[in-house]
Amino acid sequence: RDKREAARRYIVDFKTAAHTGSRRIYLQSADGTVAVPCREVSLHPSPDGSNNAPVPIYDCSGPYGDADYQADVSRGLPPLRADWIAARQDTTFCSTPLSALAVELDAQQGQFQHQVRQALPGCRPTQLAYARAGIITAEMQFVALRENMARAAQQQAASDLQPQHTGEGFGAGIPAQIDAEFVRAEIAAGRAILPANINHPEAEPMIIGRNFLVKVNANIGNSAVSSSIEEEVEKLLWSVRWGADTVMDLSTGRHIHQTREWILRNSPVPIGTVPIYQALEKVRGDVEKLSWELYRDTLIEQAEQGVDYFTIHAGVLKDFIPLTARRITGIVSRGGAILAQWCQLHDRENFLYQHFAEICQICAQYDVSLSLGDGLRPGCVADANDAAQFAELRTLGELTKIAWAYDVQVMIEGPGHVPLQLVQANMTEQLAHCHGAPFYTLGPLITDISPGYDHIASGIGAALIGWFGCAMLCYVTPKEHLGLPDKEDVKQGLIAYKIAAHAADLAKGHPGAQLRDNALSKARYEFRWLDQFHLSLDPDTAKAYYQAALPEGADT
Amino acid sequence: RDKREAARRYIVDFKTAAHTGSRRIYLQSADGTVAVPCREVSLHPSPDGSNNAPVPIYDCSGPYGDADYQADVSRGLPPLRADWIAARQDTTFCSTPLSALAVELDAQQGQFQHQVRQALPGCRPTQLAYARAGIITAEMQFVALRENMARAAQQQAASDLQPQHTGEGFGAGIPAQIDAEFVRAEIAAGRAILPANINHPEAEPMIIGRNFLVKVNANIGNSAVSSSIEEEVEKLLWSVRWGADTVMDLSTGRHIHQTREWILRNSPVPIGTVPIYQALEKVRGDVEKLSWELYRDTLIEQAEQGVDYFTIHAGVLKDFIPLTARRITGIVSRGGAILAQWCQLHDRENFLYQHFAEICQICAQYDVSLSLGDGLRPGCVADANDAAQFAELRTLGELTKIAWAYDVQVMIEGPGHVPLQLVQANMTEQLAHCHGAPFYTLGPLITDISPGYDHIASGIGAALIGWFGCAMLCYVTPKEHLGLPDKEDVKQGLIAYKIAAHAADLAKGHPGAQLRDNALSKARYEFRWLDQFHLSLDPDTAKAYYQAALPEGADT
Numbered sequence A, B: 001r002d003k004r005e006a007a008r009r010y011i012v013d014f015k016t017a018a019h020t021g022s023r024r025i026y027l028q029s030a031d032g033t034v035a036v037p038c039r040e041v042s043l044h045p046s047p048d049g050s051n052n053a054p055v056p057i058y059d060c061s062g063p064y065g066d067a068d069y070q071a072d073v074s075r076g077l078p079p080l081r082a083d084w085i086a087a088r089q090d091t092t093f094c095s096t097p098l099s100a101l102a103v104e105l106d107a108q109q110g111q112f113q114h115q116v117r118q119a120l121p122g123c124r125p126t127q128l129a130y131a132r133a134g135i136i137t138a139e140m141q142f143v144a145l146r147e148n149m150a151r152a153a154q155q156q157a158a159s160d161l162q163p164q165h166t167g168e169g170f171g172a173g174i175p176a177q178i179d180a181e182f183v184r185a186e187i188a189a190g191r192a193i194l195p196a197n198i199n200h201p202e203a204e205p206m207i208i209g210r211n212f213l214v215k216v217n218a219n220i221g222n223s224a225v226s227s228s229i230e231e232e233v234e235k236l237l238w239s240v241r242w243g244a245d246t247v248m249d250l251s252t253g254r255h256i257h258q259t260r261e262w263i264l265r266n267s268p269v270p271i272g273t274v275p276i277y278q279a280l281e282k283v284r285g286d287v288e289k290l291s292w293e294l295y296r297d298t299l300i301e302q303a304e305q306g307v308d309y310f311t312i313h314a315g316v317l318k319d320f321i322p323l324t325a326r327r328i329t330g331i332v333s334r335g336g337a338i339l340a341q342w343c344q345l346h347d348r349e350n351f352l353y354q355h356f357a358e359i360c361q362i363c364a365q366y367d368v369s370l371s372l373g374d375g376l377r378p379g380c381v382a383d384a385n386d387a388a389q390f391a392e393l394r395t396l397g398e399l400t401k402i403a404w405a406y407d408v409q410v411m412i413e414g415p416g417h418v419p420l421q422l423v424q425a426n427m428t429e430q431l432a433h434c435h436g437a438p439f440y441t442l443g444p445l446i447t448d449i450s451p452g453y454d455h456i457a458s459g460i461g462a463a464l465i466g467w468f469g470c471a472m473l474c475y476v477t478p479k480e481h482l483g484l485p486d487k488e489d490v491k492q493g494l495i496a497y498k499i500a501a502h503a504a505d506l507a508k509g510h511p512g513a514q515l516r517d518n519a520l521s522k523a524r525y526e527f528r529w530l531d532q533f534h535l536s537l538d539p540d541t542a543k544a545y546y547q548a549a550l551p552e553g554a555d556t
Helices: A001-013 A083-088 A096-106 A127-132 A138-148 A151-157 A180-188 A227-241 A256-266 A275-282 A292-305 A318-324 A334-346 A358-366 A387-405 A420-433 A454-468 A485-508 A515-525 A531-535 A537-550 B002-013 B082-087 B098-105 B127-132 B138-148 B151-157 B180-188 B229-243 B256-265 B275-282 B292-305 B318-324 B332-347 B358-367 B389-404 B420-433 B454-470 B487-508 B515-527 B529-533 B539-549
Strands: A020-026 A035-041 A056-057 A091-093 A116-118 A215-220 A246-249 A271-273 A309-312 A369-372 A412-414 A439-442 A472-474 B020-028 B034-039 B056-057 B091-093 B117-119 B217-221 B246-249 B271-273 B307-313 B369-374 B409-412 B439-442 B473-476
Touching: A001 A227, A020 A138, A020 A271, A020 B439, A035 A138, A035 A515, A035 A531, A056 A515, A083 A439, A096 A292, A116 A358, A127 A138, A127 A180, A127 A420, A127 A485, A127 B151, A138 A180, A215 A227, A227 A246, A227 A256, A227 A485, A246 A256, A256 A271, A256 A275, A256 A292, A256 B117, A271 A275, A275 A309, A275 A334, A292 A358, A292 B056, A292 B271, A309 A358, A318 A334, A318 A387, A358 A369, A358 A387, A358 B369, A387 A412, A387 A420, A412 A420, A420 A439, A420 A454, A420 B454, A420 B487, A439 A454, A454 A472, A454 A485, A454 B420, A454 B454, A454 B487, A472 A485, A485 B271, A485 B420, A515 A531, A531 A537, A531 B292, B002 B229, B034 B138, B034 B529, B056 B515, B091 B487, B098 B292, B117 B358, B117 B473, B127 B138, B127 B180, B138 B180, B217 B229, B229 B256, B229 B487, B246 B529, B256 B271, B271 B275, B275 B307, B318 B332, B318 B389, B358 B369, B358 B389, B369 B389, B389 B409, B389 B420, B409 B420, B420 B454, B439 B454, B439 B539, B454 B473, B473 B487, B529 B539
Parallel strands: A215 A246, A215 A472, A246 A271, A271 A309, A309 A369, A369 A412, A412 A439, A439 A472, B217 B246, B217 B473, B246 B271, B271 B307, B307 B369, B369 B409, B409 B439, B439 B473
Antiparallel strands: A020 A035, A035 A056, A091 A116, B020 B034, B034 B056, B091 B117
């Protein structure tokens, strides 16, 4: 109750997520149609009087990162992409959305005025379809500016901070400058996805692929026993403040539809879900009663709301289940366990596999990306890289080809728990079997003995697999295995993963990635404490620790 | 003041550091002369009624880990090794110790009745000298039992939990069973050290080498502006509770000698120091006044007290200093900076290099191990693996050979800040130039942008370099770069490094290393919550997080 009230106050009072010492700037496209938000840290002069150029930082906090923005979560964010979507003339507003029904069933009344779009007959309004057709969308332009971060200008402005070590990219192909054509080509090749449901115009375009900056995802969502809509919205705002590139709403408790509506309308980042969770709620947790029809309607409901990517456990085939029998921890993925149980109860093949083409048809109508779930991921280091895991991975490779045939964007989910020496094989196997589709891993945790600190154990594995080529790292919080993360856990998990993702960028030799390190280190060496704090991942904590160490009465 | 009073109460009330759910057992040598403490976690039966064998855990908490032990820090620990040392008849009590003078100079009167030993004329009572002579000491027997952890019996008792992945050891040679002869041979070859000053009989033998379990070190110590003897003793007790294999006392403030005396007399783990810090205090911080004579007396004073290893920055040669001129962060090692400044003020070669043979002669008399400091280590990722760093490393290789000529045990210190893709070169260069002597690294941090979270950034690098062959990992706490760690920081740093060290053991395929993971994961899968907590690195936090997540009124 206290937490819920605190969360309510937080989100009602919430105006901006801007960090001190930073200002919001916008990188403009040449034709002026696209303005990409970016955080710029201004620096003090060096002791010798020379100036230090401001440092631009990739910023996924959306309008919230602008100190002048006046957020009102009861109204949601402005629909940044609405005009771009409309201008393409391949979608229309839907007169009888399925999700309207869900709202009525829900305990709370719909708060937001969301008008549902759907594809015109025969149209596939996906970024993959456009990319294949040679079309550079506004979203692709946005992403190019965002990833490139005005690199050429920056290189001139801070020439003393440009030295960077040669990276080891394990086959990555990262150009010195990112332009929109490169973005288009990577999407067309299936090596990157730009998750952007036509019904989530509030989200800023971002890209997930090994030749771009490594991204991080934060999981939020309530459970049957805890949390409220207010707390989930609070975690969303907190997530984007601390650098989540995408957020997954894994709610399994009450008001799933309504919670998701609040999240979508207020999220500047793509939102992912695991639709089987809501489907299971609709049958009150009775796995046997799950059916394709129920699931299909859930997909459409969520697609109409604006979910940007679905985790679909279509690779958990009936024949693979016996391969998990000798594991120490069996099947630990919740989605995987649900599907495995369904297969056994019905003695039938996984209905997600059977109906995969129809799933793709739905996704193509809204540009929902697919995140092919690893329902058989290892739940402990002993079970890593086993026959079950890799059998599923090969199936995900087959499914990738099917999705691509429908112009649906795809990424592949990965483990889990993997000891250090087996991490690289996860990446090479994924590349071998999944045709270059982006990899998206949970951790991996490199040991099982650290409950309470699994953000660290998994951050180690995440840094490594990010270096090897994983495109997005799904965070793990200190509460993993023990309970649902609260706001502070979300932050702890995100900081650990921002470290991992950035370490991976540095290791791959991503152009310009080392600039922030160099600028911070120069500030440190010159005792420019405020500059050091402002350039750090968590200025608040760095400053607080420093001040706590000072003799009483002193200040920075 | 409050912290000091809290620390005083903590150490006065301190009786035991035993963890709940564990009991202390002792592994006995066949002849009964050696009893090695070990923590045993007892487990509940599985839901099917089958028993789960208890899991032994390497335990460096000394007598404190025994729930029956009644600690009294004002008297110190029992001198476990006193009889072993005496029985060798190559040392004698010293009638006129240099350190007695230091005690009188110190503001506080000596508390402990420590009788100083020194080598008999012509004798070198070092574990390296014994090993080379083919002698298996009691210390080596102790270490063999400790590292082997009754592996054969364990393999029988918990046969279901034995499966372990094949490791990748990068040339490590770890046998299936560790025996005392293997320990002797590794020490004789210089590939491992057993730091055990004859004046620190309270310490339990432990070994640092790439073919043994990866170890972690915790740094404690006061500074001119903060902390007290009580707080440092508290941090020592806290360090061994949370798994520090060795502790370095880096005190630079008041009462250095007395603080160290309290630490040594109460430490069950080897203690390291950086003697130049105390030498500099003796000349009130005036680097120009440092001299070989002053330094030599400081070494003898500390060797007489019982310091087990000295960090000596003898590789910071005058000619190398210009190599740091174009760095972003110059020289960040405090010892390195002091010596570089001294060289420049006097326009002379580093006196530690010039007098290195005499340093070795002193160390040989007390069996003080040398930790050859990396005074030119990189202080930011930009400066990693540069000419200055590797020039010093090659010099450390030369010095290693000299130390070995005096039967002095040696390890080599390493960086620092290194991006992921350059970590492995640090290990291969160290192996190439330092003749197989154990490597002991600080981190490395794999990015500079995480002040407040550098235990995580460095834990990533530490796991990696431990895997590649680094023998001991010096922790970094959340306060790194910002302030002096307090008790909680010590714990956070240690847990991060226990994760890194264990991850490295798993990755190398250290026999039996995966047992604890497997046991914990089995407990997790069977919802044996208490067993999961007790097997984890921090049972208290795991349990607290779990309970916080439960609905109110529930309990485990």
